[in-house]
Amino acid sequence: MTTERVIEAFEVRKNYAGGTEGAGLNGFDLEVSAGTVTGLLGPNGAGKTTAVRILATLLTMDSGEARIAGYDVRRQGAEVRRRIGLVGQSAAVDEILTGKQNLVMFGRLNHLGHAKAVRRADELLERFSLTESAALPASKYSGGMRRRLDLAASLIVAPAVLFVDEPTTGLDPGGRAEVWSAVRELVKGGTTVLLTTQYLDEADQLADRISMLKAGKVVAEGTPDALKAQLGADWLDLVVTEQDDVQHIRQLVDRLADGEVRVDGLRVSIPVKDRTRALVEVATLLQGANIEPEDITLRRPTLDEVFLNLTGSGVPA
Amino acid sequence: MTARLGWALADGWTITRRALLHWRMQPWPVIFGWFFPVLMLLMFGALLGGAMETPAGESYYELLVPGIFALAMLFGLEATMTAVTTDVAKGVTDRFRSLPMSSAAVVLGRCIADLLDSAVGLLVLSGAGLALGWRWHGSMLEALAAFGLLLLLRFALLWVGIFIGLAVKNAQSIMAVQVLIWPIGFLSSAFVATSTMPDWLGTIAQWNPLSAAATAARSLFGNPDPSAASWIGDHALEAAIIGPLLLTAIFLPLSAATFRRLSN
Ligand SMILES: Nc1ncnc2c1ncn2[C@@H]1O[C@H](COP(=O)(O)OP(=O)(O)OP(=O)(O)O)[C@@H](O)[C@H]1O
Numbered sequence: 001m002t003t004e005r006v007i008e009a010f011e012v013r014k015n016y017a018g019g020t021e022g023a024g025l026n027g028f029d030l031e032v033s034a035g036t037v038t039g040l041l042g043p044n045g046a047g048k049t050t051a052v053r054i055l056a057t058l059l060t061m062d063s064g065e066a067r068i069a070g071y072d073v074r075r076q077g078a079e080v081r082r083r084i085g086l087v088g089q090s091a092a093v094d095e096i097l098t099g100k101q102n103l104v105m106f107g108r109l110n111h112l113g114h115a116k117a118v119r120r121a122d123e124l125l126e127r128f129s130l131t132e133s134a135a136l137p138a139s140k141y142s143g144g145m146r147r148r149l150d151l152a153a154s155l156i157v158a159p160a161v162l163f164v165d166e167p168t169t170g171l172d173p174g175g176r177a178e179v180w181s182a183v184r185e186l187v188k189g190g191t192t193v194l195l196t197t198q199y200l201d202e203a204d205q206l207a208d209r210i211s212m213l214k215a216g217k218v219v220a221e222g223t224p225d226a227l228k229a230q231l232g233a234d235w236l237d238l239v240v241t242e243q244d245d246v247q248h249i250r251q252l253v254d255r256l257a258d259g260e261v262r263v264d265g266l267r268v269s270i271p272v273k274d275r276t277r278a279l280v281e282v283a284t285l286l287q288g289a290n291i292e293p294e295d296i297t298l299r300r301p302t303l304d305e306v307f308l309n310l311t312g313s314g315v316p317a
Numbered sequence: 318m319t320a321r322l323g324w325a326l327a328d329g330w331t332i333t334r335r336a337l338l339h340w341r342m343q344p345w346p347v348i349f350g351w352f353f354p355v356l357m358l359l360m361f362g363a364l365l366g367g368a369m370e371t372p373a374g375e376s377y378y379e380l381l382v383p384g385i386f387a388l389a390m391l392f393g394l395e396a397t398m399t400a401v402t403t404d405v406a407k408g409v410t411d412r413f414r415s416l417p418m419s420s421a422a423v424v425l426g427r428c429i430a431d432l433l434d435s436a437v438g439l440l441v442l443s444g445a446g447l448a449l450g451w452r453w454h455g456s457m458l459e460a461l462a463a464f465g466l467l468l469l470l471r472f473a474l475l476w477v478g479i480f481i482g483l484a485v486k487n488a489q490s491i492m493a494v495q496v497l498i499w500p501i502g503f504l505s506s507a508f509v510a511t512s513t514m515p516d517w518l519g520t521i522a523q524w525n526p527l528s529a530a531a532t533a534a535r536s537l538f539g540n541p542d543p544s545a546a547s548w549i550g551d552h553a554l555e556a557a558i559i560g561p562l563l564l565t566a567i568f569l570p571l572s573a574a575t576f577r578r579l580s581n
């Protein structure tokens with residue numbers, strides 16, 4: 001069975017008029033299969049929003065090609081817009097109107113009849129647990145509620161593809177959880193989702209595949225596990241109780257480390273190749289030096305570390 | 318083609334309804350907008366009225382009311398700009414642009430809503446004017462023509478507002494424009510005879526589209542007009558039609574281009 005590609009982008013370039021050289025997209029490629037969630041991960045200014053806006057026909061590219069469900073975003077914009085939903089970086093709802101009024105209005109603008117728009121609004125309010133606040137102006141909503149209303153508004157006519165641009169930036173943990181479960185619900189319904197985020201755990205939690213974006217170009221792509229594996233080394237974490245031990249351990253394990261040893265307070269992280277042998281050798285070394293570690297763990301690299309390796313820049317917390 | 322036009326109208330109506338819902342949800346800004354010109358009328362009429370000379374010694378309100386009508390059209394600009402900028406800033410414009418709706422509808426809806434707003438404003442202001450002693454002395458038809466010309470000016474200014482609203486994109490710049498509106502309003506024949514101004518200033522004031530609308534309205538209402546006899550003063554009616562059309566011819570394409578540039 002061949003999986004259908006619903007999002008395809010090839011060599012997309014975009015330079016903002018009056019923007020800095022190199023800002024925007026510099027040969028952006030992406031392929032997304034139907035029914036999957038793809039996370040577009042990148043630090044501030046990597047070009048996530050630019051990519052989403054181009055795919056959603058809100059922005060024109062300078063060169064390259066992109067298709068949504070087979071329709072060219074440049075030449076068949078109207079067809080594309082019939083098949084997409086967009087949840088922008090800031091919640092794009094009418095703050096003066098109530099939640100329900102918002103959904104009915106967007107329903108009408110999706111060319112549903114009045115009765116149908118009202119029915120759909122009620123369904124969506126129910127589905128996103130907003131029924132109780134349906135009659136409140138959106139300005140009175142919490143960040144998480146507004147995001148959910150925003151999501152609901154994008155789903156009035158079940159889109160084939162949903163773009164979600166940094167859905168949880170600025171939300172508290174409760175709000176994030178609400179939005180995450182809403183996105184998971186959607187995917188169950190068969191929608192293809194392209195989600196941008198700066199949070200690695202978010203991509204890890206929600207995405208089937210991740211594309212890492214740096215300076216307008218995808219620098220790595222794959223499943224979260226594959227990405228972690230691709231970036232090789234496992235880590236051996238040691239936590240000690242004395243600051244003196246940290247330096248001591250650094251010297252002891254230098255020969256074993258497959259890369260640079262990282263120190264974070266009382267935690268020493270050693271990149272290692274051969275997991276079991278490394279564990280045994282480190283344990284032996286520690287015993288010989290009479291150091292009793294508080295904790296010793298062997299683990300796969302976190303996405304943070306993958307990201308750091310690939311992009312050479314830290315990730316905003 | 319006809320189907321597309323049909324949807325443009327239907328979507329336009331949805332956007333108009335949205336504005337009407339805004340009025341219902343937040344009535345105070347709209348009501349304030351209607352009564353602010355009444356306040357101006359009272360202020361200028363009561364404070365300065367005594368010192369004003371009218372051509373045949375009529376009440377100053379006879380002259381002032383049509384002037385304030387024109388001024389109210391200018392103030393309407395602010396509501397248009399603010400609404401447009403807010404939608405752009407909040408991402409609502411982007412949401413509209415990502416929907417399979419006609420983009421003309423967004424503007425059409427804005428247009429209808431703002432003209433309705435101004436029509437109600439004129440009604441309120443007329444009521445206040447009548448209560449203060451202003452009268453129209455011509456026929457009903459002439460009075461309607463005067464209101465028509467005023468709304469034509471509002472229509473033209475709507476495009477100016479949409480253009481500025483789309484171009485500046487942020488609330489702070491809107492403040493600057495709001496301040497600039499005042500000198501534009503005063504530099505006209507809305508309050509005083511342009512003949513009392515220094516020559517060069519009087520000429521500028523006479524060519525202000527606001528003056529043309531005020532002068533044309535005065536002549537249609539049969540109210541006194543203090544404008545010095547001049548070519549533009551004699552052709553106020555023509556100017557009150559051509560001026561707004563010219564403004565529209567400039568700012569409508571500019572607005573459309575700026576709207577399209579949102580995607581650059
Ligand atoms: N309208 C614009 N004009 C000029 N430059 C722009 C414009 N919009 C974005 N840029 C620049 O393009 C680059 C990519 O921006 P983009 O908004 O796509 O990044 P992002 O990955 O979404 O970042 P963030 O995480 O901050 O949302 C940045 O350097 C930004 O400064």
Ligand SMILES: [Mg+2]
Nearest residue numbers: 048049050089
């Ligand atoms: Mg962004």
